[in-house]
Amino acid sequence: MSTKQEKEFLKNYNIHDYDVPLTSVDxxxxxxxxxxxxVLIFKRNDFPYKDNWAIPGGFINIKRDKNIEQTAxxxxxxxxxxTAPYLEQLGATGNNKRDPRGWSVTVTYFxxxxxxxxxxxxxxxxxPLDNDGHITQSKLAFDHSELIKEAFQRLRxxxxxxxxxxxxxxxxxxxxxxxxxxxxxLGGKLNKSGFRxxxxxxxxxxxxxxxxxxxxxxxxxLYRKSGNExxxxxxxxxxxR
Amino acid sequence: MSTKQEKEFLKNYNIHDYDVPLTSVDxxxxxxxxxxxxVLIFKRNDFPYKDNWAIPGGFINIKRDKNIEQTAxxxxxxxxxxTAPYLEQLGATGNNKRDPRGWSVTVTYFxxxxxxxxxxxxxxxxxPLDNDGHITQSKLAFDHSELIKEAFQRLRxxxxxxxxxxxxxxxxxxxxxxxxxxxxxLGGKLNKSGFRxxxxxxxxxxxxxxxxxxxxxxxxxLYRKSGNExxxxxxxxxxxR
DNA sequence: CTTTTATGGTGTACTAAATACCCTATTGTG
DNA sequence: CACAATAGGGTATTTAGTACACCATAAAAG
Numbered sequence: 246m247s248t249k250q251e252k253e254f255l256k257n258y259n260i261h262d263y264d265v266p267l268t269s270v271d272x273x274x275x276x277x278x279x280x281x282x283x284v285l286i287f288k289r290n291d292f293p294y295k296d297n298w299a300i301p302g303g304f305i306n307i308k309r310d311k312n313i314e315q316t317a318x319x320x321x322x323x324x325x326x327x328t329a330p331y332l333e334q335l336g337a338t339g340n341n342k343r344d345p346r347g348w349s350v351t352v353t354y355f356x357x358x359x360x361x362x363x364x365x366x367x368x369x370x371x372x373p374l375d376n377d378g379h380i381t382q383s384k385l386a387f388d389h390s391e392l393i394k395e396a397f398q399r400l401r402x403x404x405x406x407x408x409x410x411x412x413x414x415x416x417x418x419x420x421x422x423x424x425x426x427x428x429x430x431l432g433g434k435l436n437k438s439g440f441r442x443x444x445x446x447x448x449x450x451x452x453x454x455x456x457x458x459x460x461x462x463x464x465x466x467l468y469r470k471s472g473n474e475x476x477x478x479x480x481x482x483x484x485x486r
Numbered sequence: 487m488s489t490k491q492e493k494e495f496l497k498n499y500n501i502h503d504y505d506v507p508l509t510s511v512d513x514x515x516x517x518x519x520x521x522x523x524x525v526l527i528f529k530r531n532d533f534p535y536k537d538n539w540a541i542p543g544g545f546i547n548i549k550r551d552k553n554i555e556q557t558a559x560x561x562x563x564x565x566x567x568x569t570a571p572y573l574e575q576l577g578a579t580g581n582n583k584r585d586p587r588g589w590s591v592t593v594t595y596f597x598x599x600x601x602x603x604x605x606x607x608x609x610x611x612x613x614p615l616d617n618d619g620h621i622t623q624s625k626l627a628f629d630h631s632e633l634i635k636e637a638f639q640r641l642r643x644x645x646x647x648x649x650x651x652x653x654x655x656x657x658x659x660x661x662x663x664x665x666x667x668x669x670x671x672l673g674g675k676l677n678k679s680g681f682r683x684x685x686x687x688x689x690x691x692x693x694x695x696x697x698x699x700x701x702x703x704x705x706x707x708l709y710r711k712s713g714n715e716x717x718x719x720x721x722x723x724x725x726x727r
Numbered sequence: 728c729t730t731t732t733a734t735g736g737t738g739t740a741c742t743a744a745a746t747a748c749c750c751t752a753t754t755g756t757g
Numbered sequence: 758c759a760c761a762a763t764a765g766g767g768t769a770t771t772t773a774g775t776a777c778a779c780c781a782t783a784a785a786a787g
Contacts, residue, residue, distance in 0.1 A: 251533050264548050268509045268580075268591050292492050305580070307505050307589040312581035337578040337593040339509075339546065340553035348548040350509055350593070352578040421735070436775055438737065443774085462734040463782035481744090481773065482721045662764070677746055679766060684745085703763040704753035722745065722773095 266339060266348040270316040271302030271389070273335070273353065273396035274325060276360035277413045277429055281373040282400075283360065284380060284393055285324060288368040293345045294386035298372075300393065302351065317354040324369060331357040331412035331475060335396050343388045355396040357412035376432045404430040405482040408449045411470055419458055419465040420444065433485030440483070449477045507580060507589040511557040512543030512630070514576070514594065514637040515566060517601035518654045518670055522614040523641075524601065525621065525634055526565060529609040534586045535627035539613075541634065543592065558595040565610060572598040572653035572716060576637050584629045596637040598653035617673045645671045646723040649690045652711055660699055660706035661685065674726030681724070690718045 274285040286298045301324045303316075310316045314332070321327055332354055339350030360371065372382045378397030380390055403409045410426040424440050444450055451471040457464040515526040527539045542565045544557075551557045555573070562568055573595055580591030601612065613623045619638030621631055644650045651667040665681050685691055692712040698705040 251536065263545070265506060266509050266546055266548055268507050295492065304504070305507055305589070305591070307507055307582065310582075313578060313591060334577050336575050337554060339593065341548065341551075348546070350546070350554060350591070352580065352591070419735085436777090437735090438739095438777090439773085439775060441736080446773095460734065460783090462732080462784065463736090465735060479773095480723050484775070486775095660764085677748095678764090679748095679768095680744085680746060682765080687744095701754090701763065703755065703761085704765090706764060721743090725746070727746095 266350050267304075267344060267346060269302055269304050269349065269351045270313055270320065271300055271351050271353045271392060272317050272320050273300055273355040273393050274321065274358060275355060275396070275400060275413065276358050276363070276371065277426055278360045278371055279373070280425070280429055282378075282397065282429060283371040283373050285363075286370060286372050286380075286382075286385065286389075287324065287366070289386060290368075297386040298383050299386035300389045313352050314354075317352075317356075321354075321356055324366070325358055325363045327356070327358050327363070331409070333399075335392070335399055338388065338392065351392075353392050353396065355400065357400075357409065359413055359415050361415060401430055401432070403476075405485075406479050407476040408444075408447075409476055411449070417453060417456070417458075417467045417469055419460070419467060420450075421460075421465060423450070423468070427483075428485065431483075431485035435483065435485055443479065443483065447477050447479075448472045507591050508545075508585060508587060510543055510545050510590065510592045511554055511561065512541055512592050512594045512633060513558050513561050514541055514596040514634050515562065515599060516596060516637070516641060516654065517599050517604070517612065518667055519601045519612055520614070521666070521670055523619075523638065523670060524612040524614050526604075527611060527613050527621075527623075527626065527630075528565065528607070530627060531609075538627040539624050540627035541630045554593050555595075558593075558597075562595075562597055565607070566599055566604045568597070568599050568604070572650070574640075576633070576640060579629065579633065592633075594633050594637065596641065598641075598650065600654055600656050602656060642671055642673070644717075646726075647720050648717040649685075649688075650717055652690070658694060658697070658699075658708045658710055660701070660708060661691075662701075662706060664691070664709070668724075669726065672724075672726035676724065676726055684720065684724065688718050688720075689713045 276283050284300065286300055289295055289297055289299050301320045303320060305313065305316045310319065317332060321330060335353040335355050337350055337352045341348045343349050372380055374397055375381055378394040380393055384390065400409065404427055410423065410430055413426055414423060420441055423444065424435055424437065428435055449470070449472050450468040453467045453469055456467040458467050517524050525541065527541055530536055530538050530540050542561045544561060546554065546557045551560065558573060562571060576594040576596050578591055578593045582589045584590050613621055615638055616622055619635040621634055625631065641650065645668055651664065651671055654667055655664060661682055664685065665676055665678065669676055690711070690713050691709040694708045694710055697708040699708050
């Protein structure tokens, strides 16, 4: 397939001969803390936007990373220690405005983690989002506030027809805790028995026989995730009011 | 905000000092012909994969393109003449294997067009897909077969809960023609009266008063798209068997 | 030690929006 | 003129939600 001419072409090909955009990976890391959706941000150490808050990310290391998902996982691991989180690509954003260094493309991922299992570095913090996915704290570097908002919209939308909220919980949890997570993400109340039917009917959680958790009132049955798939998809959206 | 130090940094910043990936945009253009989903492919004129079939695409022109969607629209217009098609970003694919020139990231878009309104250039053709989204003709350059398959899965999935199939039809169409398009995309038969209720209930199509179309049997009412949104989203998926 | 209260857990009536199946109308064709 | 084929639409059934009521249980209050 590969002709002599083609080999010649590839030998002479040098990307540095062309005007190319910057290409980076950013990652919106979600968790739930104090009954709010939170996002992990850190204070930048380098130009541009030095000393501003931003979401984790950076350039693809074309020596070390085999693919872009690996770049995202590497960044996530650096900031949270997580190696197997829920991770989904949100999409690419690219234009000539978003980075002062020039034309820039970023591939954004979002991850769900359990806040209890993350140890924060210095200059790293959880920042709560309001009901529209706006970050309530400081203004962020680049277009990161916009990326967070888009990721939040995707998260909320997916919570309506999948089991995505499972991924912010620890290994063991009660159904009320799970419902609470859905309600926080969806921004409204869910019907209890409808929710429990929906969750227990599919093969998405299983009782941990004999284990229950002390709450403020009566004991609650503990569950764990079951099924192998990352997400279970429902035929209908759930209704939060 | 912008300090002297930062200005200095930006002045000295040169992307050519770094090892960066190639970044391109590819576009999967769908239409329906002969009761099959088709994809537009063309014969490559340049290395690598010269003389192989591929989907349209290319590098971002950082002088002319303001953002990646513009790059995609530019490529689409070159091949089809369309300036306002249904266009959606599928996502980014990036790894060190897909392009012989080196580490490569591509942002894939997919578009829906009406085949009748496209004039094919030389070295350009419509190629039908089988029921799994596999291209039935030749092997394609790069990982383009894989990109097509992923785009087709997204298209089929969206046809289950949105009005996406509207975008492969001409301005005027009958409900039977619309149903046929959905069936082709979904790969199964739909229930007629259920389908008509679903379509006519939302504000997605409107009768063209007094206009009807001759079919092989009785006259059929003509409709046009209505509503301003690109897509209408339903709460439930439709069921094709 | 009893009562209150908050939450855990479940059952039932109602409802929305599908599917499944049926019927009638219209027009070209043998 | 009967018949085939598609347009167009009606109704019963099913599915999976919402709304709401009810009992259980353990901590806290009196």
